Amino acid sequence: MNKNNSLYIVSITLVAALGGLLFGYDTAVISGADKSIQAYLINGLGLGALAHGATISSALIGCIIGSSASGLIA
Numbered sequence: 001m002n003k004n005n006s007l008y009i010v011s012i013t014l015v016a017a018l019g020g021l022l023f024g025y026d027t028a029v030i031s032g033a034d035k036s037i038q039a040y041l042i043n044g045l046g047l048g049a050l051a052h053g054a055t056i057s058s059a060l061i062g063c064i065i066g067s068s069a070s071g072l073i074a
Contacts, residue, residue, distance in 0.1 A: 023063060030059045 039054055041047045 009012060019067075026063060030056055 034056060038052055041052050041055060042049070045051075
């Protein structure tokens with residue numbers, strides 16, 4: 001195995017690890033904001049649990065769309 005192949009494998013591994021780290025970070029951030037979003041949507045605006053669930057899941061749906069688009073570009 002030459003040096004170029006090793007560098008390529010390390011680069012791919014780092015990109016995959018960074019992707020997992022960012023997905024976990026996004027999930028933690030949206031979990032931290034969950035109580036505030038629930039208080040604003042359900043208590044403040046009088047919306048139901050469906051609006052709360054759609055708001056929380058929109059961040060994860062955005063991750064799915066973004067990763068699909070970047071996969072096509074790559």
